[in-house]
Amino acid sequence: MKIIDGGVTAPKGFLAAGLRAGIKQGKTNKDMAMIVSEQPAVAAGTFTRNIVKAAPVLWGKKIVEEQETVRAVVINTGIANACTGKQGYENVLTEAEEVSRALKISKEEVLVGSTGVIGQQLPMDVIKEGIQMLVPQLKADRDSSKDASWAILTTDTKPKEAAVEVEIDGKIVTIAGMCKGSGMIHPNMGTMLGFITTDADIEKNLLQEMQKEIIEDTFNMISVDGDTSTNDTVFVLANAMAGNEKITKKDQAYDAFRQGLAYVNEALAKQIAADGEGCTKLFEVHVAGADTKEHAKTLSKSVVTSSLTKAAIYGKDANWGRILCALGYCGVNFDPEKVDIRLKSNAGVIDIVKDGVATDYSEDEATKILSEDEITADIDVHNGESEATAWGCDLTHDYVSINADYRS
Numbered sequence: 367m368k369i370i371d372g373g374v375t376a377p378k379g380f381l382a383a384g385l386r387a388g389i390k391q392g393k394t395n396k397d398m399a400m401i402v403s404e405q406p407a408v409a410a411g412t413f414t415r416n417i418v419k420a421a422p423v424l425w426g427k428k429i430v431e432e433q434e435t436v437r438a439v440v441i442n443t444g445i446a447n448a449c450t451g452k453q454g455y456e457n458v459l460t461e462a463e464e465v466s467r468a469l470k471i472s473k474e475e476v477l478v479g480s481t482g483v484i485g486q487q488l489p490m491d492v493i494k495e496g497i498q499m500l501v502p503q504l505k506a507d508r509d510s511s512k513d514a515s516w517a518i519l520t521t522d523t524k525p526k527e528a529a530v531e532v533e534i535d536g537k538i539v540t541i542a543g544m545c546k547g548s549g550m551i552h553p554n555m556g557t558m559l560g561f562i563t564t565d566a567d568i569e570k571n572l573l574q575e576m577q578k579e580i581i582e583d584t585f586n587m588i589s590v591d592g593d594t595s596t597n598d599t600v601f602v603l604a605n606a607m608a609g610n611e612k613i614t615k616k617d618q619a620y621d622a623f624r625q626g627l628a629y630v631n632e633a634l635a636k637q638i639a640a641d642g643e644g645c646t647k648l649f650e651v652h653v654a655g656a657d658t659k660e661h662a663k664t665l666s667k668s669v670v671t672s673s674l675t676k677a678a679i680y681g682k683d684a685n686w687g688r689i690l691c692a693l694g695y696c697g698v699n700f701d702p703e704k705v706d707i708r709l710k711s712n713a714g715v716i717d718i719v720k721d722g723v724a725t726d727y728s729e730d731e732a733t734k735i736l737s738e739d740e741i742t743a744d745i746d747v748h749n750g751e752s753e754a755t756a757w758g759c760d761l762t763h764d765y766v767s768i769n770a771d772y773r774s
Contacts (some may be wrong), residue, residue, distance in 0.1 A: 367626050372501040372529030376542040378607040379404040382510045383503040384517030387496025389444035389482075389489060392468050396517035398443045398496040402504055402560055406435035407605035408570035409477065410577040413584075413708055414598035421449035422454045422478040425462070426599055429477055434570060437471045437592075439601060441479035446486045450478065453550070457488045464494050467500045477601055479559050481520055481546060481742025491617075514575065515544040515597060518559060521643050528633035532620045532626040537610040539566045543627045547638035560585065560600035560634055566623055567606035576624055577602050585633035585755045587663065588639045589671045594769035602627070639757035640740075644764030649679050650742040650757050657750035661698045666756035668696035668747060679741055684709060684732035686718045697736035704748040711738035712725060 375382050385400040405653060411430035413423050440461055447454050462473040480488070504510070515525035520709045529542035547558035552700060572709065577600070608613070613619050613743035640648035651670045669675055672692035678685040686707050707719035718727050735741070 367622075367629065368531045369629070370529045370531055370540075372508065372540070373515055373527040374401050374542055374544050374561060374563045375506045376529045377540040377563045377605070379565060379605050380504050380603075381504040381565045382514040383500045383505065384510075384513035384515070385496070385499055387442070387499065388492050389442055389484060389496070395515065395519070398493075398500060399517035400465075400497070400504060401439045401514065401563065403437055403563070403603055403604070403605045405605045405607055406437060406475070407425045407603040408434065408573060409436045410570070410574040410602040412578055412581045412600045413748070416598070418449065419460045420446055421761060422470055423449055423599055424455060425458045426477050426479075426601070429474060430601075433474050435475065436477055436603065437475040438465055438469055439477040439479060439596045439603070440500070441463050441480075441559065441561070442488070442496070442688040443518055443520050444482040444492060445480060445486045445488050446482045446484045447480040447488050450485070450487055450547060452737045453487055457493075458488060461493060461497070462636045464497045468497055477562040479518070479561070479599055481518065481559055481599075481643045484546070492508070511542075511544070518544065520546065522641055524632055524641060525620065526637035528630045528637070530626045530629050531624045534566070534608070534610040534613070534622050534753070537608050537719055539608040539610055539623065539626070540564065541566070541630050542769045543621075543630045543634050547635040547641075558585065558598045558638060560628055561731065562602040562627070563602065564602070564604045565606070565608035566604050566613065566625070567608065567610050568604050568623065571613075572613060572620070573588065573602060573604055576627065580624070580628045580631050583754075584628065584635040587667065587754070588635045589667065589728045589756065589758045600631075636757050639759055642759035644762040644766075645759035645764060646739070647679055647731040647760045648740045648757065649676065649759055650740070651745065651754060652742060653751060654753040655746040655748045656698070656700075656752040659754060660751045662698050662754035663756070665693055665745070665747065666754045668692045670756040670758035671746070673761055674760065679736065680760035680762050682733045682736040684716075684718055684727070684729065684736060686724065689745070690719065690722070693745070693747070698715050699746040700749045704750070707748045708744040709735050710742050710744065711735045711740060713738050
C-alpha cells in the first residue's frame with residue numbers, strides 16, 4: 367500500500383467540483399460540491415443510527431439498497447435538510463432530478479448529502495442554480511477535489527482528504543476520500559459526511575459488507591461531543607476503471623483492497639476527531655487486555671467521551687482519576703487494581719498508573735507530554751486479549767462559544 371497526495375478525483379474516472387452557490391447567507395465560503403463517475407459505480411453506504419434521519423439519508427439508504435450502480439453525488443452545506451417533513455424529502459427528489467437532467471442520467475443514479483442547521487428547508491432556487499453551475503466545472507484534477515473538500519465544510523477549520531494506491535492483479539487500484547465533521551460527532555453508523563471513491567472492480571454486496579465492518583473500527587470509534595447526528599453518511603463508490611479482475615471473494619485481492627479502504631476510513635475519521643469544534647488536541651485512547659472486542663470498544667469510548675477527561679487533556683492535567691472513573695462507569699467488569707495507564711506523545715512516554723494506583727511520576731514531565739497536539743492514553747485492564755482504539759479531542763471554552771451561536 368502506498369499513501370499518496372490526493373482527493374476524490376485520484377481514482378480513474380472520477381470528476382469533482384466545489385463552489386459557492388449562496389446557501390450560506392452573508393458568507394463567501396464554498397457551499398456546494400459534486401462528485402461524478404464517468405462510468406456506473408457500485409455504491410456502498412453506511413448511515414446514522416439516530417432514529418431521526420435527514421431526508422438525504424432516507425434517499426441514500428433507498429438508492430444503496432435498491433440500485434446496482436450510481437453515477438453522481440451532490441452535496442450542500444449550511445442546511446442539513448433534517449426534520450423537514452415531506453417537503454424535505456421532495457426537495458431531495460428535486461435535487462436528484464436536477465442532477466439527472468444536467469448529466470443525462472437517471473435520478474436513481476444520484477446520491478444526495480446535506481449538512482448544516484437542522485429544521486430549515488433548502489432554498490431550492492439556489493440549489494438548482496448551484497447544480498447548473500457545478501456541472502460545467504467538473505474536472506479530474508487535484509484542484510477540483512480540493513474545491514469539493516472545502517465546499518462540504520460547516521464549522522470545520524480545514525478540509526479532510528486521504529488517498530492510497532494498492533496493487534491488485536498487477537493493476538494499480540486507487541482509493542481516496544474526503545469527509546467533513548467537527549461538531550455533533552458521535553457516529554453510530556453528527557454532522558458527519560464521508561465520500562470515498564475507488565477505481566477498483568469489486569462486487570457490490572462484498573463492498574457493502576467490507577465497508578460496514580471497517581466503519582465499526584474507524585468512523586464509529588470517534589467522538590467530539592457525544593451527539594449522534596441526523597445526517598451521518600459514508601458512501602463508497604467503485605467504478606471498476608482500474609481494470610483489475612473483479613473481486614468477488616475473500617482472497618488475497620480482497621485483503622489488499624480492504625487494507626487500503628481501511629486506511630482511508632481511519633485517516634479520515636482521525637482528521638475529524640483532530641478538528642473537533644474548538645479543540646486543540648487529538649486524543650487517542652487505546653485499551654488492551656479486555657475480555658472481548660466489544661468491551662474494549664466500550665472502555666475506550668467511555669474515556670474518549672468523558673467531558674472531565676477531555677477537559678483535563680485541554681488543561682494539560684494528568685488527572686488519571688478521571689480516566690479510571692470513566693472506565694469504571696461504562697458497564698464493563700474489570701479489576702481496578704490491575705489497571706495500568708500510560709500517557710504518550712511526541713514529547714515522551716510516562717507511566718502514571720500501575721496496578722490501579724499512581725506511580726511516582728513527575729507532574730512536570732506529564733504536563734510536557736500533554737502539551738503536544740496529539741496525545742495517546744494507553745490503558746491495559748489485564749482481563750483478556752482483546753483491544754480497541756477510539757479517537758476524540760479535548761474540550762475547550764471555544765466549543766461552548768461555537769455552539770452557543772451556531773445558528774447566528
